[in-house]
Amino acid sequence: MEAISYERASDVAGAIRSAQQPGTAFIGGGTNLLDLMKGGVARPVRLVDITHIRGLDSVDALPNGGLRIGALVRNSDAANHATVRSRYPLLTQALLAGASAQLRNMATVGGNLMQRTRCNYFYDPAFARCNKREPGSGCAAIDGHTRMHAILGASPQCIAVNPSDMSVALAALDAVVRVNGPHGERTIAFGDFHRLPGDRPDLDTTLRPGELITSVDLPPPLYSDHAYYLKVRDRASYAFALVSVAAALQMDRGTIRSARIALGGVAHRPWRANEAEQMLAGHALNDANLQAAAAAALRDARPQRDNAFKIQLAQRSIVRALKEAAQQPGGVA
Template identity: 75%
Template structure:
């Protein structure tokens, strides 16, 4: 067994100092990191406990511009049930509740949710020698192996894994900002720039610099409290990652779409903002024909493999359904399940 040191930080500055040691990692709820450690996919030499930092990192508060600030240490279950989130950002509340199980949501933090590693069996199981994410340069076992859950958009020859976070799909649609602090001070990262596509470096899931700590997630003033829906399609109705998910939010004026946000999960290495579909839908009437055309255009550049080709049509249909439910044109029904 490898030795691991432990340090409990009492403030943000102390946490950043403690994390300067090579091989150090922050730990909050630990729901993902401990899984990775148990399987040998993560091997930190030091754990820096950030659960007692204070400084508002465990709080949710209104911003002066009317937006919302969510502390990185807020538990997923608390964020989902917070009155301001439920009332003004229902898309985010729905996404939180769709993730994992109630027990895990009671432990998992918002910051930790942002840092979930991509869920690929070749990455999590060290018995597989080929995984560029775990061992850069070793190859990608999934490309010629199990492909059902893998990416159809934005993948590379180095990695076809997908981001598993439900929360992050909603945050992508809502144009959130991630605030971080490191040795060089504070900076704000637009959500679209926080996660990475794999490219030639799939071992890097985010654009965080070494030793940086996520402190807050900021949301702009609420714009979609009435027309929002999060659809998650999965193999079973409980505790399963999305095959495809869709976060959809709209503003409607006289039957026309004045603003629309769509983001996809389960299809790429990062939450996928459906900007093509958004442009096609914005400013016009909402009907099934326009929806189908927009969804097909968004998936036109998809590059599925033999084992996940079904995801293309599934994503198209999921976009149509999620937008229709968000607009009140159809009822949610039951959670999407694929046999």
């Protein structure tokens, strides 16, 4: 067994200082990192425990009417927070669709953003070829079983998908990730936080070395009344999405004033369907318009051998999620 040192940080500045040592990893809930360590995929030499840092475990109102969710807020607490349930029901629905209750009780919001793909070829070191695990080694998934893999935004280097449900909702809600690091604080628009694989699939996010997520900021709620998270999976619980859709609408009688659509289970990052959103704005909510928008969202799909079914599944899921969103009375019961 390789030696691992452990340190408990008391504040953000101390955690960042400790993270300057190569091979250091922050640990919060540990629900993903510990799995990766046990499997020999992640091999940090130092763990910096951030769970005792004050101020990162609260949910607070912002002056602009938005909401700040601390990076150490547990997924279950975020999902059940009264303000999140009433003003950001899309986020509550997505959080409750993810993992089991036991995992949600441990997993943190910041950790959820950082969780790595559940690609079997990445998780199993017996497969020597994995550019995400060993850059330059190849991609065993491309020649393997590809049913769960990407149909959008993939590259010859990697076809893995992002596993997070929460992140799909945050992408649709135009959240902002706040981070702190050796060079100070900065904010990252959610659409810029996760990366497409390109030729560096080992890099999941745009975080810089030593940076720590401190919160996720939500803008003032515009989609409280009509929001729906649809997760299509092989079994009803404890399964990752084949396809998921975060759909949110502003409605004026039967007309869509604006739409937000993000997809999960189809790409290396949560996939925002910008063209589909633009097509729906100012138009009636009817089957023809919804189907046209769904088709546009998947126009650039490039399926693998075993997952061409995801194209039609995603299109139908978009239509269904938008219809469900339009019928929602607002909030979560």
